[in-house]
Amino acid sequence: MSSDLPPSRRRPTHRKGRATLTRESVGRAALDFLGDHRPAELTMRSLAAALGVSPRALYNYVEDRRDLITVAAEIFEADWRLPPLDPAPGRWPESLRAMCRDLRAHYRRHPGMTTLALAENVTAARHPVMLRNVDALIGFFAGLGLPLPDAYRACMESIRLVVGFVEFQDSPYDRPPAHLGPADTAPLPPWLTPDGADELPHLSRLAADMPDGTGSPDEFFEFSLDVLVGGIAARLPDAEPDAGPDAEGGQWSP
Template sequence: MSSPSSPAKPPTRTPTRGRPPKLDPDRTIATALDLLNEAGLDALTMRRLAEAMGVQAGALYRYFATKQDLLTAMAERMLADRDTAAPEGAGQGWDEELAGLARALRAALLRHRDGARVFAGTYSTGVNTLGFAEALIGTLREAGFNSGDAAQAMLAVVSFTLGHTLEEQAALSGEAPADPERLRQAVTESAFPHLTAAVPVIADADFNAHFEFGLRLLVDGLRALER
């Protein structure tokens, strides 16, 4: 994912004369995602969304009572373009199926600017979100894990993937870029010998490698619970 440029103000759509533009949930969500990608989450307001759609702000509340309701619908839409079934590859083990689902979630969030921030704190009961959870829990239950462990594992995978992607998108946004050199200067071998030895890895911006390492730890931990 490339670093987005400075937030640009979305063009204002001037309402046309005559028949009011059609307003429906699907178009509202799609326009909200467009604005998100253009300007980021902080700039996404109900007023700006209404302007982009050529309607009065109050009209949006017909479908979304609060901005949080809108964010939940946006989070649900983010998962629409991923396969809710287990990843391709007949005969692969539960570990690869689980890892594939985690990677698919991360990819879905990375497709949208501030995608992880939008997704965090939402609890959609839409078919895409529930389908993802069903696939992950089902993969583990079919492998012999009990329902409780499978549910806890699903929560752990989602929390890890979401947290990692939040940090990744923050670093890539350019708004709060990581500064490896500042870290290197702050860590002295006399005061922090162990941290000094680890700085090359900590300061490395290879987010794929960091994600895969953490994911492997989760999978290895689950193997200890395998029946």
């Protein structure tokens, strides 16, 4: 059967050799910009320059800088998919660790996104994909036997651990601020020296006992995951009073 309707026209993806803009492409460009620049450097003018267009062109797709950040934050949330989680006894600790490692990698690909969204008062977890991720993570903790309110708290604590670690621990190593030298981001902080043993006995001992530093960010993160898993294990209905890391590798075995 023929139709009298004219064929639909697709918007060209390129014009004069340059990609055409959409609201999503502008948001993704902002995410890419954050991968190479600091959050404060993201402005309508700087992004337009990076895209090779005039700032006025961006206003056809986003209202202002806050709207730009909102779009970027929504794309950022939607791009992460929750890995499979296994609540089975004996398997859930590594499943939780794997999820946290994956989320950490996602945040490290777009450094500063969380801090920028908070500074601009962009509501967190507003995208349907992120809401489904949060709901599934709550369900994972509920499947371990935690009451629903505690399952929600465990979900939020897991996310906060990852986000906080990326913002405060990973960022200085991934992209050292210009005003810091190599010594300032070394594994052992420069202010941690054996001097002043009387005033700072434990820090002084630490400097003497660990001359090569206190560990890489990855080692710190694994320690944090052990603490997270251990705390959750201690709250499970069948938790042993003396549950803790096993003797072989520091891994929790609830």
